[in-house]
Amino acid sequence: MFLLKQRSSLPGFHLALGYTVFYLSLIVLIPLSTLFIKSSSLDWKTFIDIVSAPRTLAAIRLSFSTAFVAASVNVFFGFMIAWVLARYRFPGKKIIDALIDFPFALPTAVAGIALTALYSPHGWVGRYLYSWGIESAYSPLGITLALIFIGLPFVVRTIEPVIQELDPELEEAAASLGAGRWQTFGRVLFPVLLPPLLTGFNLAFARGIAEYGSIIFIAGNMPGKTEIAPLLIITKLEQFDYTGATAIAVVMLTISFILLAITNFLQWWASKRIGIN
Amino acid sequence: MSQSRQEPTIIRRILITIALWYIGFFLVLPLMIVFASALHQGVGVYLSSLHDPMTLAAIRLTLLTAVVAVPLNLFFGIAASWAIVKFDFRGKNLLLTLIDLPLSVSPVISGLIYVLLFGAHGAWGPWLKAHGIQIIFTPAAIILTTLFVTFPLVARELIPMMKTLGNDEEEAAITLGAGGFKTFWYVTLPNIKWGLLYGVLLCNARAMGEFGAVSVVSGHIRGLTNTLPLHIEILYNEYQFTAAFAAASLLVFLALVTLVAKSLIELKFKAEQMPLLKGK
Numbered sequence: 001m002f003l004l005k006q007r008s009s010l011p012g013f014h015l016a017l018g019y020t021v022f023y024l025s026l027i028v029l030i031p032l033s034t035l036f037i038k039s040s041s042l043d044w045k046t047f048i049d050i051v052s053a054p055r056t057l058a059a060i061r062l063s064f065s066t067a068f069v070a071a072s073v074n075v076f077f078g079f080m081i082a083w084v085l086a087r088y089r090f091p092g093k094k095i096i097d098a099l100i101d102f103p104f105a106l107p108t109a110v111a112g113i114a115l116t117a118l119y120s121p122h123g124w125v126g127r128y129l130y131s132w133g134i135e136s137a138y139s140p141l142g143i144t145l146a147l148i149f150i151g152l153p154f155v156v157r158t159i160e161p162v163i164q165e166l167d168p169e170l171e172e173a174a175a176s177l178g179a180g181r182w183q184t185f186g187r188v189l190f191p192v193l194l195p196p197l198l199t200g201f202n203l204a205f206a207r208g209i210a211e212y213g214s215i216i217f218i219a220g221n222m223p224g225k226t227e228i229a230p231l232l233i234i235t236k237l238e239q240f241d242y243t244g245a246t247a248i249a250v251v252m253l254t255i256s257f258i259l260l261a262i263t264n265f266l267q268w269w270a271s272k273r274i275g276i277n
Numbered sequence: 278m279s280q281s282r283q284e285p286t287i288i289r290r291i292l293i294t295i296a297l298w299y300i301g302f303f304l305v306l307p308l309m310i311v312f313a314s315a316l317h318q319g320v321g322v323y324l325s326s327l328h329d330p331m332t333l334a335a336i337r338l339t340l341l342t343a344v345v346a347v348p349l350n351l352f353f354g355i356a357a358s359w360a361i362v363k364f365d366f367r368g369k370n371l372l373l374t375l376i377d378l379p380l381s382v383s384p385v386i387s388g389l390i391y392v393l394l395f396g397a398h399g400a401w402g403p404w405l406k407a408h409g410i411q412i413i414f415t416p417a418a419i420i421l422t423t424l425f426v427t428f429p430l431v432a433r434e435l436i437p438m439m440k441t442l443g444n445d446e447e448e449a450a451i452t453l454g455a456g457g458f459k460t461f462w463y464v465t466l467p468n469i470k471w472g473l474l475y476g477v478l479l480c481n482a483r484a485m486g487e488f489g490a491v492s493v494v495s496g497h498i499r500g501l502t503n504t505l506p507l508h509i510e511i512l513y514n515e516y517q518f519t520a521a522f523a524a525a526s527l528l529v530f531l532a533l534v535t536l537v538a539k540s541l542i543e544l545k546f547k548a549e550q551m552p553l554l555k556g557k
Binding site for chain 1: 282284285289292293295296297299300303304305306307308310311314353356357359360361363364365366372374375376378379381382383384385386389390391392393394396398399400421424428444447448451452456457460461479482485486487488489492493506507509510513518521522525528529531532533535536537539540
């Protein structure tokens with residue numbers, strides 16, 4: 001797998017690489033491979049039966065649709081926030097900028113109970129939403145709100161550095177050629193910003209379909225209605241249905257890996273477009 | 278900034294207002310409600326709910342997990358970044374992808390794979406049972422899954438940082454007769470210390486805060502296999518809201534410390550690297 005050829009006068013190559021591969025195998029590769037070994041013992045029909053069961057399909061559909069909506073909302077507002085942070089000066093900007101990473105740093109269980117307290121029928125926000133007939137907790141909307149919280153930093157932190165590094169000449173040239181600000185944005189800036197926007201969407205979406213801790217408190221967890229795919233895996237495990245848990249996990253993991261491949265492709269595309277690495 | 282790169286003042290004000298409202302609504306409100314709920318019944322109740330023996334046991338297990346997981350992943354991060362940044366070899370991109378893999382795995386699946394490996398019906402379960410070894414539903418399983426979910430966090434901070442620094446200084450040290458370990462200790466380490474520290478902080482925050490993965494393997498045995506996040510879940514589900522939010526406030530505090538440290542480290546690193554990078 002690795003051609004052990006060093007082009008450097010520094011020592012420690014074999015030791016460092018050897019340990020890296022050893023520890024990687026021990027902690028990540030061997031445990032992860034058990035999932036695929038276990039799933040290969042399933043026959044095709046059992047696998048299809050588990051995955052196409054109405055309860056499984058409902059859970060997967062719910063995970064996907066809520067993650068999609070949350071990522072879309074975050075791309076729109078995250079872009080706006082990244083633009084404001086990269087371009088404008090206003091009081092408290094440093095604090096706001098640091099705060100963007102808050103959902104990264106906050107344990108998901110804490111996020112879960114905090115959001116449930118906010119959006120439940122008697123919560124600070126929930127009491128108003130419920131009085132207008134909007135069920136903001138124990139519903140798909142509640143799951144989406146939790147995923148909006150979790151996903152925001154992925155979008156902002158992907159786009160912000162790209163906006164900061166935009167070549168000023170791009171916009172100046174467009175302006176001097178008579179383009180209005182809106183035209184410059186639509187025709188010149190947006191095409192450059194599209195790959196990182198899609199990357200941000202993809203990262204937030206991938207995180208959304210995998211998320212567990214911040215959702216289970218607010219979701220209500222009704223099978224077929226507000227039960228997300230990761231929760232269904234846990235439910236199956238608790239019933240000692242290892243086969244069922246494995247089948248759903250393989251589907252979710254395969255989707256995650258496809259999304260990872262798309263992210264890598266988008267980053268390659270972006271670097272080609274901007275012409276920097 | 279020249280006129281051609283600025284939006285009209287009114288547009289700027291509108292954008293800033295929307296951004297602040299969005300952040301206030303989605304980020305600041307959840308932060309505030311944790312402390313408001315924790316202190317809802319006064320400071321006395323807050324402190325006494327933290328003094329509960331089960332909460333203290335959960336804090337101890339959380340600290341133990343971090344104390345074991347963070348140094349192991351720190352050591353790995355240093356080895357991996359040394360191999361990847363300082364040398365050229367085939368398969369490097371594959372290795373980088375594999376290192377990042379745990380970040381793409383759902384927390385629930387991260388726990389599941391350890392159950393499939395060590396559980397009673399798992400791949401090695403019967404062998405372990407025959408030898409009287411129990412891993413699932415013990416602190417050992419919690420530490421193992423934590424190692425998995427925090428695996429890339431130090432390496433990910435170090436690799437890009439060491440890349441921008443280059444090999445020149447180390448090569449000079451080796452040429453002048455310093456040994457490998459000496460070169461690392463006196464040349465590399467001082468240069469990467471801020472990135473290292475940030476990686477450790479991130480790794481630590483995640484190790485102490487992991488919920489989904491740990492929840493699958495823990496078994497939720499009170500006083501034995503409950504970490505602080507798992508304990509919060511139990512308290513919350515028992516409607517002990519004040520106690521749940523009091524415990525949660527500790528983790529919010531940890532998150533805030535991590536964020537402040539991150540901002541300080543970024544400033545520090547920029548200040549130190551400015552002359553270095555300009556000289557190149």
